[in-house]
Amino acid sequence: MRSTRLAKRPLQVYLYQRQIDVLRSLAKRQKVSMAELIRRSVDRYLAELPLEEDPLWDIVGMFDSGIGDLAEKHDEYIVRWINEDRG
Numbered sequence: 001m002r003s004t005r006l007a008k009r010p011l012q013v014y015l016y017q018r019q020i021d022v023l024r025s026l027a028k029r030q031k032v033s034m035a036e037l038i039r040r041s042v043d044r045y046l047a048e049l050p051l052e053e054d055p056l057w058d059i060v061g062m063f064d065s066g067i068g069d070l071a072e073k074h075d076e077y078i079v080r081w082i083n084e085d086r087g
Helices: 017-030 034-047 055-059 070-086
Strands: none
Touching: 017 034
């Protein structure tokens, strides 16, 4: 079965002719598809995003455990939870 994590999905993008010409030339020179060059470019762009622009930061503060010191003592709480689950 194919992994959904690595599965590629189609996306229609409109580029300027100059961008297409350069991509086509680079793809031919590097012996890869234009789509592969675009995927690599997107990966590079996302990797260079400033940390504060990472959408994963949107989840910070979404939940309230009700435990005031959870951030500081999370290891202790995890160990306690594991021990309670085993016992």
